[in-house]
Amino acid sequence: MGHLIAAEFFKLRKRMMTWVLGLLLVALVVLLYSIVWSISSRTGSFLEEGQRIPYEQLRRGLFLETGVPFALQIVAQFGTLLAIILAAGAVGSEYAWGTVRLMATASSGRLRLLTARLIVVCGFVAMGALLAALVAMLYSTVITATNGGVDFSFVTRAFVYDQVLAYGRTLFVVAPYVALAFGAAIAGRSTLAGVGAGIGVAFLEPLISGLMRLGGEPWKSMPNYLIDANRDVILLQNEIPAGLPNFGPSARALRERGVHSPAEAAMILLVYMAVFLAVGFILYRRRDITAGGGG
Amino acid sequence: MDRRVGFVSQGREILRTEGLWKQYGRITAVADMHLQVFDGEVYSFLGPNGSGKSTTVGMVLGLVRPTRGRALVFGDDMATHPWPALRRIGAVIETPAFYPYLSGYDNLRALAMSLGDIPDARIGEMLELVGLHERGRDPYKTYSLGMKQRLGIASTLLRDPELIILDEPTNGLDPAGTREVRELIPRLAREGRSVFLCSHLLHEVQAVSDRVGIVKKGRMVAQGTVAELLGRGQYLRLKAEDNDALVGALAGVPWVTAVDRIDGFVRAAAPVAKSAELNMALASRGIYVSELSPWEVELESVFLELTGEAVDA
Numbered sequence: 261m262g263h264l265i266a267a268e269f270f271k272l273r274k275r276m277m278t279w280v281l282g283l284l285l286v287a288l289v290v291l292l293y294s295i296v297w298s299i300s301s302r303t304g305s306f307l308e309e310g311q312r313i314p315y316e317q318l319r320r321g322l323f324l325e326t327g328v329p330f331a332l333q334i335v336a337q338f339g340t341l342l343a344i345i346l347a348a349g350a351v352g353s354e355y356a357w358g359t360v361r362l363m364a365t366a367s368s369g370r371l372r373l374l375t376a377r378l379i380v381v382c383g384f385v386a387m388g389a390l391l392a393a394l395v396a397m398l399y400s401t402v403i404t405a406t407n408g409g410v411d412f413s414f415v416t417r418a419f420v421y422d423q424v425l426a427y428g429r430t431l432f433v434v435a436p437y438v439a440l441a442f443g444a445a446i447a448g449r450s451t452l453a454g455v456g457a458g459i460g461v462a463f464l465e466p467l468i469s470g471l472m473r474l475g476g477e478p479w480k481s482m483p484n485y486l487i488d489a490n491r492d493v494i495l496l497q498n499e500i501p502a503g504l505p506n507f508g509p510s511a512r513a514l515r516e517r518g519v520h521s522p523a524e525a526a527m528i529l530l531v532y533m534a535v536f537l538a539v540g541f542i543l544y545r546r547r548d549i550t551a552g553g554g555g
Numbered sequence: 556m557d558r559r560v561g562f563v564s565q566g567r568e569i570l571r572t573e574g575l576w577k578q579y580g581r582i583t584a585v586a587d588m589h590l591q592v593f594d595g596e597v598y599s600f601l602g603p604n605g606s607g608k609s610t611t612v613g614m615v616l617g618l619v620r621p622t623r624g625r626a627l628v629f630g631d632d633m634a635t636h637p638w639p640a641l642r643r644i645g646a647v648i649e650t651p652a653f654y655p656y657l658s659g660y661d662n663l664r665a666l667a668m669s670l671g672d673i674p675d676a677r678i679g680e681m682l683e684l685v686g687l688h689e690r691g692r693d694p695y696k697t698y699s700l701g702m703k704q705r706l707g708i709a710s711t712l713l714r715d716p717e718l719i720i721l722d723e724p725t726n727g728l729d730p731a732g733t734r735e736v737r738e739l740i741p742r743l744a745r746e747g748r749s750v751f752l753c754s755h756l757l758h759e760v761q762a763v764s765d766r767v768g769i770v771k772k773g774r775m776v777a778q779g780t781v782a783e784l785l786g787r788g789q790y791l792r793l794k795a796e797d798n799d800a801l802v803g804a805l806a807g808v809p810w811v812t813a814v815d816r817i818d819g820f821v822r823a824a825a826p827v828a829k830s831a832e833l834n835m836a837l838a839s840r841g842i843y844v845s846e847l848s849p850w851e852v853e854l855e856s857v858f859l860e861l862t863g864e865a866v867d868a
Contacts, residue, residue, distance in 0.1 A: 267668035358652030365616050366669045368638050549618040
């Protein structure tokens with residue numbers, strides 16, 4: 261299994277797409293930080309959910325002490341799209357190039373091969389999230405230094421634990437989309453199928469959920485069983501400083517929707533992941549692998 | 556004429572298919588396929604486009620599940636437990652397919668890593684063997700079809716396999732490359748490997764094969780050694796001033812089992828070893844032949860006769 265993981269890592273590492281996606285994520289973090297930093301230069305305050313928040317507070321949200329959860333929020337929202345492309349491309353391209361047959365005869369089992377590929381994709385997603393967090397920390401250091409100097413007294417054991425937990429939660433909410441893209445690319449034997457399914461669900465689910473909530477029961481409570489609502493529940497545990505954009509519904513909005521507890525939400529997301537991966541693995545194991553990228 | 560011959564034990568059996576059958580809905584891709592490949596032999600698998608060659612190879616490699624029957628390689632059922640056997644097989648199926656963004660070297664490296672236990676030095680050796688060492692670091696997407704074929708052959712040899720499956724290995728190669736591959740195939744067999752070759756170049760096949768199987772519409776229509784398939788030693792070619800009288804005289808010879816006319820010649824089904832005896836018999840009947848020689852048949856003629864189709868393009 262180790263040599264299969266090494267081979268899959270080698271192939272994905274050498275692929276330009278992997279680096280382009282990583283650079284895009286870094287660029288997004290830098291861009292959003294720059295926008296927020298620029299806005300926070302204003303004097304006065306702005307209104308958010310009925311609360312008046314001074315721009316000064318918005319700037320403090322970018323300081324090293326509170327910067328990481330914001331960066332992880334960017335990863336969860338925008339990084340998910342990039343992770344979908346990475347996962348779908350890792351499987352779908354094999355069909356397009358016809359290398360699916362080469363690898364199927366060169367590995368020590370179809371399921372082992374697919375498992376190795378999934379592990380490597382997840383590894384790259386984790387590294388991407390870490391890279392984004394590191395870039396954010398670097399940027400936060402610059403912002404903090406230019407606004408009164410860096411003071412690391414806040415770095416306690418509890419602080420580090422919170423950051424690691426936030427990182428873990430972020431990866432956890434990205435994982436169902438990765439699993440969906442992975443499974444759909446296998447089912448559709450193409451990158452497009454994986455990207456289409458992943459991004460389609462990521463974009464359409466909030467819209468469909470909104471429509472469902474307008475109706476009465478049973479429609480109203482259905483969105484609480486979809487990926488999006490449960491992802492929001494988990495992400496809300498990564499506390500974003502007041503004023504910083506969190507790209508998702510507020511705690512109050514989620515309470516009004518009657519969403520599940522974080523533990524229940526995690527269970528629901530795990531079920532989704534299991535189903536998507538099971539479909540992909542079963543299809544890959546049972547189906548014929550034939551010519552011209554088919555199979 | 557039934558050219559099908561029974562299985563002849565020629566050593567250790569490497570590959571065996573037993574009533575292999577593949578159905579896609581109402582379409583039968585492969586029907587009741589029986590074939591064997593023995594240790595150290597070159598077995599050529601011929602058939603027109605869509606005759607089921609690649610589907611059969613797919614089932615032999617465990618990529619395609621048979622509807623019925625089974626393919627055994629080194630004794631392992633390839634539908635249920637292909638992995639031990641796959642480690643002993645090198646295969647290029649149809650056109651070689653590699654990662655376009657990787658170089659030739661890195662493609663072999665990725666393959667070697669997947670297989671495990673293959674030293675990096677072996678990659679260089681294989682690139683050298685197929686003449687790609689100078690272009691080994693260039694991206695695969697810049698390779699010509701011939702170079703891709705060479706890399707495909709290098710990839711099959713990477714794991715030092717006992718059974719090599721080559722599907723159209725000379726496709727896209729220039730004459731020099733074709734000659735190299737033609738020389739490489741018997742060399743591989745001499746080294747103790749078995750080669751399962753799918754090719755449309757019948758001259759090549761005739762030159763390098765020990766045994767040949769011809770398929771049509773998913774069914775094996777002929778199988779045997781090249782000599783058996785060509786009926787070598789079984790037919791005589793005759794010509795006389797009066798071919799009608801010659802045919803009549805041949806009909807009176809008891810060990811001449813069949814007579815027909817082809818392109819101004821008379822073909823007699825009779826052992827070549829009895830040529831002199833036949834000449835005497837004809838002379839005693841007042842027939843003096845101007846030509847008497849073994850009837851040389853090309854594999855292409857046999858192929859066309861059996862399949863009724865031109866060779867694969």
